[in-house]
Amino acid sequence: MDTGNQFAVFGLCIGVGFVGGALYEVFACLRFLLLRSRGKNKILGGALDIVFFICFACICVFAAYVFRFPDFRVYTWLGYALGGILYLKTLHEIVAFFGKVCYNSITKLIKKAKNREKTLFKRGDTNL
DSSP: OOOTTHHHHHHHHHHHHHHHHHHHHHHHHHHHHHHHTTOOOHHHHHHHHHHHHHHHHHHHHHHHHHTTOOSOOHHHHHHHHHHHHHHHHTHHHHHHHHHHHHHHHHHHHHHHHHHHHHHHHHHHHHTO
16 A cells, blocks of 8 residues: 555645535525525525536546546545535635625615615606
């Protein structure tokens, strides 16, 4: 058993897991856009999860081919999981914060536009 580069492979697997966490953000955004208008559609949500895991598996296989990982080892899957957890604890929090800021600013702009329409409509009624 080749044990010379196990730590390097583990580090690369953590990086691949981190990228997989970023990939999940794309699918979470799709889930938000598609399922918000229809309510809770569990079948479509499950289908999006399956598509994410297929894409993540393809990324893992591609990384294993490019970086010439050894045969299946448990520490590779632990590295993928640890990378995903690190993503959730670090960059995901930042992305969620900026998403909340953008959402709040967009809703303020929409409310402001609706208030302008109401005041213009009221001014138009007094001229009749």
